[in-house]
Amino acid sequence: IQMTQSPSSLSASVGDRVTITCRASQGIAKDLGWYQQKPGKAPKLLISGASTLQLDVPSRFSGSGSGTDFTLTINNLQPEDFATYYCLQDYNYPYTFGQGTKVEIK
Amino acid sequence: QVQLVQSGAEMKKPGASVKVSCKTSGYTFTGHYIHWVRQAPGQGPEWMGWINPNRPATYSIKNLEDRLTLTWDTSIGTAYLELSRLTSDDTGIYYCVRPDKGDLTFWGQGSLVTVSS
Numbered sequence: 332i333q334m335t336q337s338p339s340s341l342s343a344s345v346g347d348r349v350t351i352t353c354r355a356s357q358g359i360a361k362d363l364g365w366y367q368q369k370p371g372k373a374p375k376l377l378i379s380g381a382s383t384l385q386l387d388v389p390s391r392f393s394g395s396g397s398g399t400d401f402t403l404t405i406n407n408l409q410p411e412d413f414a415t416y417y418c419l420q421d422y423n424y425p426y427t428f429g430q431g432t433k434v435e436i437k
Numbered sequence: 438q439v440q441l442v443q444s445g446a447e448m449k450k451p452g453a454s455v456k457v458s459c460k461t462s463g464y465t466f467t468g469h470y471i472h473w474v475r476q477a478p479g480q481g482p483e484w485m486g487w488i489n490p491n492r493p494a495t496y497s498i499k500n501l502e503d504r505l506t507l508t509w510d511t512s513i514g515t516a517y518l519e520l521s522r523l524t525s526d527d528t529g530i531y532y533c534v535r536p537d538k539g540d541l542t543f544w545g546q547g548s549l550v551t552v553s554s
Binding site: 362373380385 | 483
């Protein structure tokens with residue numbers, strides 16, 4: 332399953348709302364996770380099952396979608412949110428990641 | 438708490454093999470798969486495969502399955518990744534990951550593998 336993520340990068344300011352999308356080449360139900368990666372660190376799971384926020388993740392992050400189209404939204408962007416975000420389908424093997432979206436400071 | 442501690446950085450010549458270890462703690466080793474993910478410099482992550490210590494069973498992606506060996510030692514709660522016939526394209530950080538309901542939840546700190554002549 333191919334995961335097409337867009338945009339590949341974006342510039343935003345603190346306080347902005349940011350939207351990242353991921354499209355699967357076939358239906359994957361809601362078997363999609365969103366991961367945040369900061370330089371020199373391992374990816375961190377933010378959202379599982381397309382929309383379930385992990386316990387330690389701020390509520391300004393949200394996810395939606397099912398089937399083939401998914402969205403990660405970050406409301407009120409904070410300085411610590413500048414990072415690269417990846418989607419990952421865990422519907423079947425092999426798992427596949429999107430190409431990533433780098434969120435940079437405007 | 439769940440912890441995965443990986444072995445240190447390795448530098449290898451093309452054609453050589455590398456073995457990365459992943460020592461787990463804080464949970465029952467046979468109760469969960471361990472996945473392996475790698476990331477080339479400046480690139481996104483690439484999922485490589487998994488082990489199921491309970492069955493036992495392994496799975497590797499097609500383009501690596503002839504070079505990739507995934508093993509484990511239940512007695513010490515440790516998983517291993519061995520990659521043979523290394524090329525410069527294998528340079529990157531290798532992560533072990535313990536999933537939770539299929540999601541890649543608990544990550545090791547990563548092991549840098551550099552392949553260079």
